[in-house]
Amino acid sequence: MRQENIRNFCIIAHIDHGKSTLADRLLERTHTVESRDMKQQILDSLSLERERGITIKLVPVRMNYRARDGLDYVLNLIDTPGHVDFGYEVSRSLAACEGALLVVDATQGVEAQTVANAYQAIEQGLEVLPIINKIDLPSSLPENAKKEIADVVGLDASNAILASAKDGTGVDEILERIVSDVPPPEGDPEAPLEALIFDSVYDNYRGVICYVRVMNGTLRPGQNILFMATNGRYPVDEVGVFRPGFTSVGRLGPGEVGYISASVKSLAEARVGDTITDAGKPVTRPLPGYRKVKSVVFCGFYPVERDDYPQLRDALEKLCLNDAAITYEPETSVALGFGFRCGFLGLLHMDVARERLKREFDVDLVATAPNVVYEISRSGAVIEAHRPSDFPEVGEIEEIREPFIKLSVFLPSEYVGKVMQLVQEKRGIYKSMDYLTPDRVRLVYEMPLAEFIVDFHDKLKSQTRGYASLDYEFIGLRPSELVRVDVLVNGEAADAFSFICHKDAAYHRGHSAVTKLKELIPSQMFEVPIQASIGKRVIVRVNVKALRKDVLAKCYGGDITRKRKLLDKQKEGKKRMKQIGRVAIPQEAFLAFLQIDGEEK
Amino acid sequence: MPLFSLYLHVPFCVSKCGYCAFYSEAQGGASSSIEAWLDALSREASRIDAIWEGRPRLRTLYIGGGTPTVLSLFEWKRLLRILNDGFDFSEIEEVTVEANPCSLTDGHLSLWSDSFVTRVSLGVQSLRDDELSWLGRRHDARAAARALEKTCSRGFDVSADLIFGLPFQTLRTWRDSLRRVLDSGVGHVSVYQLTLEPGTPLGDAEPLLPDGYLFYRFAQWYLPRKKLEQYEIASFSRPGKECRHNLAYWRQEPVLALGPSAWGYFPENGFRYRNAPTLEGYIPLTETQPPVTEAEQIGEQGLSRGIEAAILALRTKWGIDTASFAARFGEELTEKVLRVLRKIPPRLVRFFEGGVCLTPSGMRIGNAIWVELLELADERDVKLSCD
Numbered sequence: 001m002r003q004e005n006i007r008n009f010c011i012i013a014h015i016d017h018g019k020s021t022l023a024d025r026l027l028e029r030t031h032t033v034e035s036r037d038m039k040q041q042i043l044d045s046l047s048l049e050r051e052r053g054i055t056i057k058l059v060p061v062r063m064n065y066r067a068r069d070g071l072d073y074v075l076n077l078i079d080t081p082g083h084v085d086f087g088y089e090v091s092r093s094l095a096a097c098e099g100a101l102l103v104v105d106a107t108q109g110v111e112a113q114t115v116a117n118a119y120q121a122i123e124q125g126l127e128v129l130p131i132i133n134k135i136d137l138p139s140s141l142p143e144n145a146k147k148e149i150a151d152v153v154g155l156d157a158s159n160a161i162l163a164s165a166k167d168g169t170g171v172d173e174i175l176e177r178i179v180s181d182v183p184p185p186e187g188d189p190e191a192p193l194e195a196l197i198f199d200s201v202y203d204n205y206r207g208v209i210c211y212v213r214v215m216n217g218t219l220r221p222g223q224n225i226l227f228m229a230t231n232g233r234y235p236v237d238e239v240g241v242f243r244p245g246f247t248s249v250g251r252l253g254p255g256e257v258g259y260i261s262a263s264v265k266s267l268a269e270a271r272v273g274d275t276i277t278d279a280g281k282p283v284t285r286p287l288p289g290y291r292k293v294k295s296v297v298f299c300g301f302y303p304v305e306r307d308d309y310p311q312l313r314d315a316l317e318k319l320c321l322n323d324a325a326i327t328y329e330p331e332t333s334v335a336l337g338f339g340f341r342c343g344f345l346g347l348l349h350m351d352v353a354r355e356r357l358k359r360e361f362d363v364d365l366v367a368t369a370p371n372v373v374y375e376i377s378r379s380g381a382v383i384e385a386h387r388p389s390d391f392p393e394v395g396e397i398e399e400i401r402e403p404f405i406k407l408s409v410f411l412p413s414e415y416v417g418k419v420m421q422l423v424q425e426k427r428g429i430y431k432s433m434d435y436l437t438p439d440r441v442r443l444v445y446e447m448p449l450a451e452f453i454v455d456f457h458d459k460l461k462s463q464t465r466g467y468a469s470l471d472y473e474f475i476g477l478r479p480s481e482l483v484r485v486d487v488l489v490n491g492e493a494a495d496a497f498s499f500i501c502h503k504d505a506a507y508h509r510g511h512s513a514v515t516k517l518k519e520l521i522p523s524q525m526f527e528v529p530i531q532a533s534i535g536k537r538v539i540v541r542v543n544v545k546a547l548r549k550d551v552l553a554k555c556y557g558g559d560i561t562r563k564r565k566l567l568d569k570q571k572e573g574k575k576r577m578k579q580i581g582r583v584a585i586p587q588e589a590f591l592a593f594l595q596i597d598g599e600e601k
Numbered sequence: 602m603p604l605f606s607l608y609l610h611v612p613f614c615v616s617k618c619g620y621c622a623f624y625s626e627a628q629g630g631a632s633s634s635i636e637a638w639l640d641a642l643s644r645e646a647s648r649i650d651a652i653w654e655g656r657p658r659l660r661t662l663y664i665g666g667g668t669p670t671v672l673s674l675f676e677w678k679r680l681l682r683i684l685n686d687g688f689d690f691s692e693i694e695e696v697t698v699e700a701n702p703c704s705l706t707d708g709h710l711s712l713w714s715d716s717f718v719t720r721v722s723l724g725v726q727s728l729r730d731d732e733l734s735w736l737g738r739r740h741d742a743r744a745a746a747r748a749l750e751k752t753c754s755r756g757f758d759v760s761a762d763l764i765f766g767l768p769f770q771t772l773r774t775w776r777d778s779l780r781r782v783l784d785s786g787v788g789h790v791s792v793y794q795l796t797l798e799p800g801t802p803l804g805d806a807e808p809l810l811p812d813g814y815l816f817y818r819f820a821q822w823y824l825p826r827k828k829l830e831q832y833e834i835a836s837f838s839r840p841g842k843e844c845r846h847n848l849a850y851w852r853q854e855p856v857l858a859l860g861p862s863a864w865g866y867f868p869e870n871g872f873r874y875r876n877a878p879t880l881e882g883y884i885p886l887t888e889t890q891p892p893v894t895e896a897e898q899i900g901e902q903g904l905s906r907g908i909e910a911a912i913l914a915l916r917t918k919w920g921i922d923t924a925s926f927a928a929r930f931g932e933e934l935t936e937k938v939l940r941v942l943r944k945i946p947p948r949l950v951r952f953f954e955g956g957v958c959l960t961p962s963g964m965r966i967g968n969a970i971w972v973e974l975l976e977l978a979d980e981r982d983v984k985l986s987c988d
Contacts, residue, residue, distance in 0.1 A: 524969075525945060525946050525949060525966060525969055525970070526946045546946075547966045547969055548814045548965060548966070549812070549813060549814040549817060549818075549965045549966060550965075550966040550967070550968040550969045556665075556847065556850060560850060560873070560909070560913065561864075561873060561897065564909065564912075564975075567912075567968060567971050567972055567975055568975065570968060570972050571972045571975045571976060574972055574976075582944075
């Protein structure tokens with residue numbers, strides 16, 4: 001294929017704005033997939049993606065298109081995830097493209113994440129084609145959508161394509177505009193090989209399969225290649241393209257998008273973002289990789305049955321082969337035993353990982369509530385605190401800094417009051433409010449990430465009946481008046497129940513913590529005080545009443561044996577509990593504290 | 602040969618009560634099956650004599666069931682004869698018969714008072730008609746009260762069983778039952794909480810039961826005021842009227858079993874055994890061998906036996922006698938047991954010169970304390986696996 005006849009593009013769209021349907025239409029129109037073979041939305045191949053209607057992994061596909069100018073073109077579509085958590089996947093697909101379709105729902109207008117992704121595309125120098133979708137709907141307001149693209153994103157939308165992915169309107173125009181507006185890739189087929197790995201997957205038979213975009217030079221089977229970051233050298237077994245299944249080809253030239261397999265055993269050796277070059281004729285420096293992915297949300301994954309630890313470890317390893325953005329390291333917990341502390345890009349990312357571990361690897365796991373990382377200065381030194389136990393004594397702390405985000409919420413104006421109240425409860429700091437149209441508003445707040453990750457998104461959705469969309473970016477660490485609240489059970493500090501919160505919320509949170517524990521800790525032979533304290537100062541106390549009756553009254557003759565068996569059972573039950581001082585605490589109590597649930601702690 | 606306690610199980614009832622999980626054949630048992638059972642008892646008794654090379658000397662005898670009073674006078678006479686022939690009653694201290702108010706007759710009482718029977722345990726359960734019918738008992742409160750008076754007037758030591766924790770029971774109805782039982786002159790009361798046993802009609806219906814705490818604590822307060830002291834978790838008696846047979850259980854004394862589903866115990870080797878659980882299995886076995894079908898040895902090295910001994914002793918008001926416990930199970934285990942008990946809050950256990958026992962509050966939560974003692978057995982397991 002001639003290089004000037006190649007077009008590489010991606011689609012940027014908010015969830016539900018019709019990206020997948022549009023992609024399906026493009027595949028159909030170019031006969032890449034015949035409509036009778038189409039599953040609904042074939043690009044979302046993970047079952048989880050199809051269920052949730054979201055794209056998580058990017059999936060490339062190659063289409064052949066004869067344009068109105070009579071020439072044949074190759075169009076490479078690199079699908080992108082729409083959710084804010086997967087911004088890094090977006091940046092990866094953007095790096096492999098020269099153009100982007102910006103899809104906006106004509107009935108809803110621009111949503112928060114769309115703005116961020118469109119900015120990224122513009123920043124990377126991509127040609128952005130605005131598309132107003134769903135114009136077939138009676139409630140569509142294409143002119144409003146155009147105006148919003150101009151006002152909110154700042155792109156000229158006067159020549160935006162009006163389309164309906166559902167009934168096919170505008171699809172031909174989109175294909176033509178991709179050919180005419182998106183520039184062909186540059187690159188020299190004779191230059192030393194430079195290919196960017198923009199994704200990789202693990203295949204049980206072929207090892208790692210790298211998705212690549214060739215920048216310069218040519219990739220062929222049999223070629224000896226060098227992974228520049230890891231210095232791994234491999235002969236290429238196969239090169240191919242996505243039609244949309246893996247289809248082997250003889251070569252991949254500059255500007256082409258495809259895959260290679262080279263019997264690479266682990267994803268660590270073929271990192272996403274790395275540059276592949278020719279081992280015999282290497283380039284001197286690698287392509288710029290991606291912005292370093294940084295985990296912002298952490299949580300612990302533990303096997304439900306302690307014996308399943310090895311299964312969980314293997315499953316996590318395999319999952320990370322597939323999703324390089326997950327970080328993990330082993331940790332142990334009093335209540336849950338051996339497990340892993342995992343880092344994620346956001347809450348949805350965490351949720352998806354958990355769900356995939358369950359479905360694809362059949363691992364039953366307990367996920368602890370998510371947390372952020374704090375920075376604490378004490379006597380000149382700065383430490384990172386991942387968990388409450390990392391916090392020094394109150395007296396030693398000079399300053400605590402916590403991650404803050406800038407939050408943009410796009411919402412119908414009728415919900416402004418409710419949302420402002422919600423954000424303020426979450427320690428949000430008002431920045432700005434502007435009307436995008438008379439009934440759509442953009443609110444900008446700054447708020448602590450820790451407040452955001454607990455349940456903000458769910459609350460926002462329920463407060464606005466799902467009409468609000470949000471985007472956030474990390475804006476750095478800021479000093480905060482945080483305290484560690486400890487929970488004491490019968491006078492003994494129970495680490496597992498400690499938590500960090502703002503000092504103004506300490507009483508309220510402490511109260512609900514001890515009340516919840518009171519319900520979960522069974523009566524003991526003595527009255528058990530449960531206290532919440534900050535440092536040495538007790539802020540709230542409740543008591544678990546002493547056990548009153550625990551006896552099976554009848555016991556004659558042979559009953560002694562039966563009785564002993566019952567007691568043995570009771571003893572086994574007690575063994576499964578954790579002893580904190582003299583108090584036996586059932587695992588459910590720990591789980592209730594550690595696990596993610598909708599309720600506040 | 603030691604002095605034995607003998608437990609004889611009568612596996613017949615007029616009908617099964619909704620809560621009862623003990624073995625019995627309902628519909629009173631055809632007289633032919635009672636006949637066959639008596640034949641088998643007699644065979645088992647001679648076999649016991651053969652094993653012990655003579656008639657075992659009995660300290661106590663307990664004839665329970667089932668419902669012993671479904672046996673006719675004729676059948677009773679034969680039963681007493683079998684017992685007399687099979688066992689030595691020269692040192693007998695107590696012979697108890699369980700009786701049901703609706704099948705107990707004057708004839709039974711006359712026959713018993715002419716024999717070695719000294720004590721009658723009446724299954725009263727409640728003296729409220731509504732509670733009795735909910736339990737599926739075939740007698741009403743009046744019949745139960747009449748049976749109590751009749752039995753007491755014959756000069757037997759009389760015990761009444763009462764159940765608490767019924768769905769619509771209140772402290773007032775419980776007090777009524779307790780008071781009317783005491784008014785009849787009984788010297789012994791056993792109280793126990795209704796427990797739902799799987800496989801029984803009530804157990805499978807899973808009714809909602811009230812917390813038994815209030816009823817039990819009330820009995821612990823009320824009965825001692827009426828001069829019935831609590832001498833065991835479920836037992837209250839006037840001085841000297843304790844059930845000697847049950848003490849044999851709490852003290853790990855030798856017990857012989859007779860009849861289907863009866864249990865026995867030999868303390869020298871910690872051997873506890875059970876006869877075939879049904880008539881069907883029991884009768885043919887007696888033709889050829891001792892009808893034992895289930896047995897276990899409690900603690901080969903005496904450790905579990907010691908812990909069981911401690912738990913059983915703590916059921917009683919006498920508690921653990923430190924010196925005799927140490928003599929049986931060694932200083933080390935004694936010290937371990939005491940160490941566990943010293944960690945229990947003081948309002949639950951009482952240390953006294955030479956021993957330790959549970960307080961009334963401690964008796965209410967006995968299970969929780971016993972579980973702590975059972976953990977001693979594990980400590981040793983852990984040590985062994987470290988070696």
